Amino acid sequence: MLRSRWWSWGFRSAVMLYFVLLIVFPILGIYGQSFSDGWASFVDNLTEPLAWKAVMLTVKLAIIATIVNMAIGTMAGWVLTRYRFPGRKLLNSMVDLPFALPTAVVGLMILLLLGPRSAVGQWADSLGFTILFHEPAIVVAMVFVTFPFVIRAVQPLLEEIDASEEEAAYTMGATKAKTFFRIILPNMLPGILSGAMLAFSRALAEFGAVVLVAGNIPGRTQVASVYIFGQIESDHPAAAAAVSVLLLTFSFLILWLVNYVQTRRTAR
Amino acid sequence: MTMRRLWIGLTFVLFGLLLGVPVVRIAIGAFDGGVQGFIDGVGRPEALHALMMTGIIVVIVTAVNTVFGVMLALYLVRANWLGPQLKRLLNSVVDLPFAVSPIIGGLMIVLLLGPDAALGALLNKAGIDIVYALPGMVIATLFVTFPLIIREVMPVLQEIGASQEEAAHMLGAYPWTTFWRVTWPSIRWSVVYGVVLTVARTLGEFGAVLVVSGNILFKTQTATTLVYQDVENFNVTAANSVALVLAACSVGLLLFMEWVKSRKES
Amino acid sequence: MHVEVTGLNKRFGEFQAVADVSFSIAKGQLIGLLGPSGGGKTSILRMLAGLESPDSGDIVFHGQRVNDLPPQERGIGFVFQNYALFKHMTVEGNIAFGLEVKKWNKAKIKERVAELVELTGLSGFEKRYPHQLSGGQRQRVAFARALAPEPQLLLLDEPFAAIDAKIRHELRSWLREMIDRLGITSIFVTHDQDEAIEVADEIMIINKGNLEQKGSPWEIYKDPKTPFVAGFIGESTTVEDISALKGFKEAANWPGTKGLIRPEYIEIGKENEFTLLSATETGKVSHIHFRGSEWLVEVQIGDIKLVTYRSLEKNVLQVGDEVHVLIHRAYLFNNKDNWVMENSLKVDPLPVHI
Numbered sequence: 001m002l003r004s005r006w007w008s009w010g011f012r013s014a015v016m017l018y019f020v021l022l023i024v025f026p027i028l029g030i031y032g033q034s035f036s037d038g039w040a041s042f043v044d045n046l047t048e049p050l051a052w053k054a055v056m057l058t059v060k061l062a063i064i065a066t067i068v069n070m071a072i073g074t075m076a077g078w079v080l081t082r083y084r085f086p087g088r089k090l091l092n093s094m095v096d097l098p099f100a101l102p103t104a105v106v107g108l109m110i111l112l113l114l115g116p117r118s119a120v121g122q123w124a125d126s127l128g129f130t131i132l133f134h135e136p137a138i139v140v141a142m143v144f145v146t147f148p149f150v151i152r153a154v155q156p157l158l159e160e161i162d163a164s165e166e167e168a169a170y171t172m173g174a175t176k177a178k179t180f181f182r183i184i185l186p187n188m189l190p191g192i193l194s195g196a197m198l199a200f201s202r203a204l205a206e207f208g209a210v211v212l213v214a215g216n217i218p219g220r221t222q223v224a225s226v227y228i229f230g231q232i233e234s235d236h237p238a239a240a241a242a243v244s245v246l247l248l249t250f251s252f253l254i255l256w257l258v259n260y261v262q263t264r265r266t267a268r
Numbered sequence: 269m270t271m272r273r274l275w276i277g278l279t280f281v282l283f284g285l286l287l288g289v290p291v292v293r294i295a296i297g298a299f300d301g302g303v304q305g306f307i308d309g310v311g312r313p314e315a316l317h318a319l320m321m322t323g324i325i326v327v328i329v330t331a332v333n334t335v336f337g338v339m340l341a342l343y344l345v346r347a348n349w350l351g352p353q354l355k356r357l358l359n360s361v362v363d364l365p366f367a368v369s370p371i372i373g374g375l376m377i378v379l380l381l382g383p384d385a386a387l388g389a390l391l392n393k394a395g396i397d398i399v400y401a402l403p404g405m406v407i408a409t410l411f412v413t414f415p416l417i418i419r420e421v422m423p424v425l426q427e428i429g430a431s432q433e434e435a436a437h438m439l440g441a442y443p444w445t446t447f448w449r450v451t452w453p454s455i456r457w458s459v460v461y462g463v464v465l466t467v468a469r470t471l472g473e474f475g476a477v478l479v480v481s482g483n484i485l486f487k488t489q490t491a492t493t494l495v496y497q498d499v500e501n502f503n504v505t506a507a508n509s510v511a512l513v514l515a516a517c518s519v520g521l522l523l524f525m526e527w528v529k530s531r532k533e534s
Numbered sequence: 535m536h537v538e539v540t541g542l543n544k545r546f547g548e549f550q551a552v553a554d555v556s557f558s559i560a561k562g563q564l565i566g567l568l569g570p571s572g573g574g575k576t577s578i579l580r581m582l583a584g585l586e587s588p589d590s591g592d593i594v595f596h597g598q599r600v601n602d603l604p605p606q607e608r609g610i611g612f613v614f615q616n617y618a619l620f621k622h623m624t625v626e627g628n629i630a631f632g633l634e635v636k637k638w639n640k641a642k643i644k645e646r647v648a649e650l651v652e653l654t655g656l657s658g659f660e661k662r663y664p665h666q667l668s669g670g671q672r673q674r675v676a677f678a679r680a681l682a683p684e685p686q687l688l689l690l691d692e693p694f695a696a697i698d699a700k701i702r703h704e705l706r707s708w709l710r711e712m713i714d715r716l717g718i719t720s721i722f723v724t725h726d727q728d729e730a731i732e733v734a735d736e737i738m739i740i741n742k743g744n745l746e747q748k749g750s751p752w753e754i755y756k757d758p759k760t761p762f763v764a765g766f767i768g769e770s771t772t773v774e775d776i777s778a779l780k781g782f783k784e785a786a787n788w789p790g791t792k793g794l795i796r797p798e799y800i801e802i803g804k805e806n807e808f809t810l811l812s813a814t815e816t817g818k819v820s821h822i823h824f825r826g827s828e829w830l831v832e833v834q835i836g837d838i839k840l841v842t843y844r845s846l847e848k849n850v851l852q853v854g855d856e857v858h859v860l861i862h863r864a865y866l867f868n869n870k871d872n873w874v875m876e877n878s879l880k881v882d883p884l885p886v887h888i
Contacts, residue, residue: 008443015339023361026376027368033379042373072282079279083272093526094287099465100518100525102472104492105511108499109290111276112297112508128380134531143288205369207475212499216519225371225475232479241379244372251367259360400841431618434585437605439610439632439683453622 030248034241045242051217054227055246061223062203065142071201072143073150074192080151081158098147100247103208106144110137110213120248125267133215138223141209146199154188161187194258201254204247274484294515297508309509316341317486318494319513323479324402325490326470329409334463337417344418345425346433365414374479377408386425400482405490408476414467417462420472424458425451457532468521536561537582537687542591544577544743551577552588553743559721567723567732569766571787574743574869575723575873579689582721584608595687611680611718613690615673619664625651625675626660632683650678653712670701677709681716688713690722694729699719706733706746727767739763757874761867770796771841776864779838780815781877785866793864800842801860802833813879814858833859 035042045051080092084094098106114131115121124131131137169179207225215221222230224247231240298306309315344355344362381388382399383394398404432454436446441463474492481488483497491514498507537559544552550864552574559565567575580586582593584605593600600608609850620628626647633643648837651657654674664672680688693709694702710733715721724730729736731751739746739762744782747759758764765772773779776793777786780838785791787794801808808814820839829844851857863876 011339012343012347015336018336019358019361022407023364023414025371026380027364027409029380030372043452075275076279076282078274083276085276087280091283093522094283096525097287097291097519097524100468100472100522102474102492102495102511102514102518104474104495105294105472105514105518106290108495108507108511109294111499112293112504113290144290147286201367202429205367205372206495207371207473207483209367212496225369228369228371229475230374231481232371232378235377237379237384240375244369244375247369248367248372251369252364255363256360256369259363431614431616432620434605435612435614435620435679436631436635437585438583438610439679440606440635441631442606445635450620492848 015183027248029143031245034238035247037238041238042242045155045239046246048239050218050222051227051239051243052238054222054224055224055243057135058204058224060094061138065139065146066196066200068139069142069146069150070192070196072124073147073195073199074154077151077154077158077188077191081155095148095151098145103145103206104212106141106209107212110144112211114140115215116180134221136214138210138221141213142203145206145209146202149199149202149258150192150195153191153198155191156192157188158184161234190261194261197254197258201251204251209228275402277488291515291519294508294512297504298512300505300508306509307507309506310513312506314485314489315491315494315506315510318489318491318510321402321405321489322471322491325406325409326467329413329470330463330466333410333413333466334416337414337462338421338459341418341425342451343420344441346430348366354363362415362418365411368412370412370473370475370477371479374408374476377404377411377476377480381407399480400484400488401406402488404480404486405477407457408480409470409473412473412476415464416465416469417459420458420462420465424455426453457528461525461528464521464525468518468525471517472520484512536563536596537721538592538594539582540594541579542572542578542581542593543589544581544586545589551591552581555591555736555740555743555745557748559717559719562717563719564648564710564733565721566730566737567721567740568727568730568737569725569740569746571725573740575740576691576726578740579691579721579723582605582687583610583612583622583689585612588629609683609686611683611685611688613673613676613680613688614694615692615695617664617676619675619679621664621673624661625656625667625860628664628675629678629682630670631679636683646682650682653681654678669697670705673697673705675770677712681718686719688718688720690720692723692725694724694726702729709733731767739766741766758865759872761872763800764794764865764867764872768796768798770794770865771839773838773840773864776866777837779835779861779864779880781861782798782864782866782875784878785875788866788868788871791866791868793866795840795861795864797842799864800840801862802831802842802844802851802857805858807848808858808860810860810880811858813877814860817851817857817859819855819857822851822853833857835859 032043040183076091076095080088103247111132112118113120114124114137116125116130121132123128129136131140139168165183165187166179169183174182205225206223207229210223211226211229214223216226216230218227218230224243228240228243228247231237231243285497298309301308326515328424340362343350344359345445347355350358373447379385381391381404383389388398396403396406420437432450433446441449472492473490474496477490478493478496481490481493483489485497489497493511495507495511495514498504498510538638539558540556542555543550555574555578555714557641567578569575575621577586581588584600584603588601595608617730619706620631623631629647629650630643633646635678647660651660656671656674656678659667659671664675667675677693697705706729722733734751736746736748736750738748741762747754747755754763755767758767764770771794773793776782776791779793782793785793802817805811815835817833817835817840819831820834823830828846829851831842831844833840833842836871840861842859861877862880863874866873866875
């Protein structure tokens with residue numbers, strides 16, 4: 001029995017150590033590093049016009065991508081859960097494709113499909129705007145990689161809805177549309193919102209797909225993650241760390257918010 | 269009824285355009301120079317080396333995160349040597365890698381273990397290279413994939429409850445036996461699902477590895493960073509070939525994932 | 535003494551689940567831990583099993599202190615409330631588990647499993663999985679599994695809580711018979727009085743972490759040691775001023791004394807049904823319900839309301855009827871003391887001499 005006591009103590013320490021060293025240390029480390037030259041220097045790094053522009057651009061485009069995803073995600077989630085049709089299972093599996101594909105491959109795909117030499121690119125050209133290496137391409141990339149979030153958040157909620165709630169509404173004379181907006185949508189809302197928040201968080205962080213299609217012109221089409229990458233390559237770790245800390249804090253807040261909403265829901 | 273058809277139709281169009289077409293385009297692009305072009309692209313020495321690096325990282329990361337992940341999941345749900353407050357705190361920390369951009373993930377490793385850091389310099393002197401070498405790439409990927417298996421296993425452990433395990437204890441089984449004979453059969457498929465997710469994510473990891481590895485040709489280049497390099501060098505067919513290999517693996521993993529999901533639910 | 539517990543205490547955060555509990559159990563006894571939910575009964579059981587550790591106190595089995603022994607080594611069979619059967623193993627697999635862990639040889643295991651399958655009436659179901667069994671069958675597998683390694687002590691946590699009412703009765707008698715036959719010391723937890731009274735040799739009433747009383751069902755019923763026990767077993771009415779009732783005037787000697795009267799100790803009826811009219815109170819029927827096997831009658835005596843049962847054989851009473859009420863005895867209690875007092879007027883003051 002003494003033997004097993006030592007074993008369990010060994011396992012516990014090894015696992016907890018792994019956890020702390022791998023996750024806690026690096027995160028603390030980057031917070032520490034970004035303030036290593038003092039608060040003033042931290043603020044300087046953040047208010048650097050290019051840094052600031054990158055962050056603002058990222059937030060703007062991420063919001064657009066999230067809104068797009070809320071719309072198409074809700075629709076897709078609805079169709080996949082409520083209707084039965086041939087090919088439903090296939091489509092359901094395809095939803096996870098963005099999770100499975102490497103982001104660099106995604107970037108390449110968008111490059112090929114929307115580039116100046118492609119059919120779509122030429123059509124856009126004739127209409128007077130370019131997609132690739134401009135903001136629209138970034139939004140497309142963001143929408144692709146965050147596609148599953150809203151759908152996967154909405155589906156379980158739709159499945160959980162008690163059919164009797166809807167039936168009650170119908171017996172009281174509500175039309176399908178009314179029932180949808182008054183009964184079903186409110187039930188779906190927590191899913192749409194938490195899915196949207198996760199999608200937003202992910203879109204902010206996206207690098208691989210964006211770096212290949214964005215053109216990365218500082219101040220114009222450079223998103224925050226690419227800016228950070230640039231700072232690392234040009235050996236400005238403090239500047240990179242500062243913007244990173246901003247993004248991190250933002251993402252952590254969103255994560256905490258999603259958690260909070262979900263625990264409130266289960267407490268109900 | 270027509271509303272229904274409209275929505276279904278729209279959904280098909282959406283999926284086709286957003287998901288179907290891109291994958292097909294990669295396949296077409298990979299064979300731009302015919303089958304030979306594809307083989308050339310994939311058979312290049314740098315491509316083979318990059319694919320090998322990716323493979324090695326997949327194996328190491330999956331093995332390590334499976335073992336530690338399952339154990340941590342067990343501790344976070346069952347251990348009575350961890351106070352409930354501490355468990356809740358650790359639980360939230362588990363999810364953090366999901367919120368971290370891969371670039372930032374790579375940056376963190378470089379800051380902590382790079383040649384400019386205290387710890388990194390120490391290890392350098394001892395002859396161990398972490399950053400710009402395999403160990404750093406492995407660590408960065410471990411960080412990024414950390415929550416995947418834990419998040420699959422924890423809900424199952426919570427759902428089945430501790431009473432079967434307690435029953436086993438009453439019948440004389442110590443923790444090791446109890447784990448293999450009682451707990452494992454219940455979590456088995458969730459672990460497999462988590463493993464598949466980890467493999468897929470590792471295969472596709474780009475940002476963190478790019479920063480940590482320095483993308484050194486023939487040394488620290490992975491399949492994804494090779495694709496990046498090819499595109500930057502306008503070597504599109506070659507990029508496409510490697511990308512197709514990656515995409516095929518991903519789709520294969522995806523199908524496997526769906527199959528495991530159905531086993532999980534039964 | 536087979537099981538001896540002294541000064542057991544357990545606290546969960548701010549909540550004192552078990553407070554200074556001590557008792558002894560002789561070998562072969564079947565003891566019921568009875569009490570309201572959340573009272574601490576399951577905590578006591580789990581501490582005996584080693585699944586929780588007490589804050590203080592000693593647990594001794596057959597002279598050996600087991601506080602530091604892990605559950606694996608205590609030699610106890612435990613039947614869980616929701617059976618906790620191993621879902622991935624067959625009935626045989628479940629029953630054999632404890633023996634495989636002890637490394638019995640295959641032939642012996644097979645023999646013992648067959649023995650238990652026979653004993654618990656599960657023949658023909660050996661190869662089934664838990665989800666293919668009914669609730670009653672699962673319970674029997676849990677029982678067989680716990681008994682397989684020949685434990686010295688059997689603990690059961692609300693074994694019939696999850697079972698349909700109809701089957702519960704059958705299973706109860708089956709359990710009683712089984713345990714009697716095997717002669718194994720057993721302790722079971724329940725919040726169902728009828729179950730405890732029917733099955734146990736002795737009952738321990740546990741309330742708010744305290745052991746209120748330990749004794750045979752009859753002792754507890756007849757001689758409740760605390761007001762809680764008196765009110766818990768059976769149904770009774772509390773009377774604030776017991777001395778106002780005929781036959782209990784003496785209670786006034788102890789100010790602040792209340793009374794607990796069981797329905798079984800109250801007789802009501804018309805004048806002609808009584809021989810000792812002088813001992814009766816008069817009251818009015820305020821309410822009457824049919825209960826399937828008897829009438830439930832509520833009687834008002836002044837502003838005191840009493841509840842009693844009336845046999846279906848007697849004449850039916852109506853609401854508003856004037857009736858006589860004979861209270862045979864009451865359980866009296868105040869801050870310092872409690873005792874049973876007989877109706878002092880029941881003795882005929884004029885015995886007839888021949």
